[in-house]
Amino acid sequence: xxxxxxxxxxxxxxxxxxxxxxxxxxxxxxxxxxxxxxxxxxxxxxxxxxxxxxxxxxxxxxxxxxxxxxxxxxxxxxxxxxxxxxxxxxxxxxxxxxxxxxxxxxxxxxxxxx
Amino acid sequence: xxxxxxxxxxxxxxxxxxxxxxxxxxxxxxxxxxxxxxxxxxxxxxxxxxxxxxxxxxxxxxxxxxxxxxxxxxxxxxxxxxxxxxxxxxxxxxxxxxxxxxxxxxxxxxxxxxxxxxxxx
Numbered sequence: 137x138x139x140x141x142x143x144x145x146x147x148x149x150x151x152x153x154x155x156x157x158x159x160x161x162x163x164x165x166x167x168x169x170x171x172x173x174x175x176x177x178x179x180x181x182x183x184x185x186x187x188x189x190x191x192x193x194x195x196x197x198x199x200x201x202x203x204x205x206x207x208x209x210x211x212x213x214x215x216x217x218x219x220x221x222x223x224x225x226x227x228x229x230x231x232x233x234x235x236x237x238x239x240x241x242x243x244x245x246x247x248x249x250x
Numbered sequence: 251x252x253x254x255x256x257x258x259x260x261x262x263x264x265x266x267x268x269x270x271x272x273x274x275x276x277x278x279x280x281x282x283x284x285x286x287x288x289x290x291x292x293x294x295x296x297x298x299x300x301x302x303x304x305x306x307x308x309x310x311x312x313x314x315x316x317x318x319x320x321x322x323x324x325x326x327x328x329x330x331x332x333x334x335x336x337x338x339x340x341x342x343x344x345x346x347x348x349x350x351x352x353x354x355x356x357x358x359x360x361x362x363x364x365x366x367x368x369x370x371x
Contacts, residue, residue: 151328156348159332186329222369223345246260 146195153202158186160209167214295365302337303357306330319356331355342370 169175221228304311320326335351354360364370
C-alpha cells in the first residue's frame with residue numbers, strides 16, 4: 137500500500153530531522169557552555185527535552201514540534217561557534233592549498249639586478 | 251666600488267642549473283614538510299573508538315567489540331548514537347558533515363570513517 141510506504145518515508149525523514157536537530161543543539165550547547173562541568177548538566181537538560189516528546193505518534197504534531205524546535209535552535213545559535221580549523225568556516229580552511237603541479241622556481245642567485 | 255666589483259664578478263660566474271631529473275620516489279601529493287603529518291594506525295583508531303564507546307554511561311563495556319551496532323546490539327537510542335558520534339568527533343578532532351554523521355550506525359562504520367579520513371589525528 138503506497139499509503140503505508142509514504143507514511144513510513146515521512147516518519148523516517150522526521151527522525152532524521154530530529155537527529156540532525158539534536159546534533160546541532162548539542163554542539164551549540166557545547167559552544168555556549170565551554171567548560172565541561174557546565175556542559176554536562178545542560179546537555180542532560182536538552183536530552184530530557186527531547187525525550188519528553190519521544191512517544192508522540194501523530195505525524196502532524198511531530199512536524200509542528202520539529203519546526204518549533206528548529207526555530208528555537210535558530211534563536212539560540214552561537215554567533216562564533218567552534219569549528220575545527222581545517223573545516224569550512226574554520227581558521228585554517230584553504231590556508232595553504234597545494235601549489236599546482238608543474239610550477240618551478242628559477243633561482244637566479246644574484247643575477248636579478250642585471 | 252665593492253658593489254660594482256661584485257656585480258662584475260657575478261656577471262661572469264654562472265651557477266650551473268642542475269635539473270634534478272631523478273624525481274625521488276615520493277609521489278606528488280605527499281608534501282614532505284606540511285604541518286599535517288598525523289597518520290593514524292588502524293589499531294590506534296580501533297582502540298580509541300572502542301574506549302569512547304565503552305566509557306559511554308549507557309553502554310555495558312563487556313559487550314563492546316569492533317563489530318557492534320549501536321542500536322541493535324547495544325540497545326541504544328538514535329539520540330545516543332548522535333552523542334557517541336559527537337564524542338568521536340571531539341576525540342579525533344574531526345568535523346563530520348551532518349548527513350554523513352547520520353549514517354554512522356555501528357563501531358565498524360565509525361572505525362572505517364575515522365581511518366579513511368585524511369585529517370583525523
